[in-house]
Amino acid sequence: MKFFIDTANLTEIKEAYDLGVLDGVTTNPSLMAKEGISGKEKVRNHYKAICDIVDGNVSAEVIATDFDEIVSEGKELAKIDDKIVVKVPMIKEGIKAIKYFSSEGIRTNCTLVFSAGQAILAAKAGASYLSPFIGRLDDISIDGLDLISQIVHIYQNYGYETEVLAASIRHTMHLVKCAELGADVVTCPLKVITGLLNHPLTDKGLAQFLSDHAKANP
Numbered sequence: 001m002k003f004f005i006d007t008a009n010l011t012e013i014k015e016a017y018d019l020g021v022l023d024g025v026t027t028n029p030s031l032m033a034k035e036g037i038s039g040k041e042k043v044r045n046h047y048k049a050i051c052d053i054v055d056g057n058v059s060a061e062v063i064a065t066d067f068d069e070i071v072s073e074g075k076e077l078a079k080i081d082d083k084i085v086v087k088v089p090m091i092k093e094g095i096k097a098i099k100y101f102s103s104e105g106i107r108t109n110c111t112l113v114f115s116a117g118q119a120i121l122a123a124k125a126g127a128s129y130l131s132p133f134i135g136r137l138d139d140i141s142i143d144g145l146d147l148i149s150q151i152v153h154i155y156q157n158y159g160y161e162t163e164v165l166a167a168s169i170r171h172t173m174h175l176v177k178c179a180e181l182g183a184d185v186v187t188c189p190l191k192v193i194t195g196l197l198n199h200p201l202t203d204k205g206l207a208q209f210l211s212d213h214a215k216a217n218p
């Protein structure tokens, strides 16, 4: 399973990359705004800075919602770096654009996915990645992990090549469950990735080992 980090914060991206387990980055307009990135030039430079840190691919989301504008914005984003994957919302115009990008060899990440029907549509359009939002479904009392399970099953039935990129991951159990269910990728905040390190028995055991070593080597 690939690990992507879901942030536009360069320090966090660098920290995850330095851990040696990072396969890519996803961003969205809210995450870019959170970092105070606005204006075409600044946005472009920021995506380039992210691409320069990581080896894997970087999802950059379009703001446009009209087919022609999505295509034009997506092409501009794709020109920034070979690592860019154009993130497109799950709307009618978005599906048409994903089909177009697919025929042009431009990789896409279909975002804001909340149902299996939407997942089928995106795969048929040729999306490279599909982003079902687990946490936001949980927020409205619908089990987001059930959707991951359903989509993985459907994609296996038909051999769709679209990778299931589980998004809106809020905690380590979401991540571990996604691994059990066969999601291809998880994208999550840094704290979820580093949270995988934690276990009290590891801390206790290490303290004991170091203490025993110190006693034997005064």
Ligand code: G3P
Pocket: 006, 026, 027, 028, 133, 135, 136, 167, 168, 169, 187
């Ligand atoms: O980037 C899309 C998704 O991961 C957003 O997550 O926590 O805002 O629902 P969240």
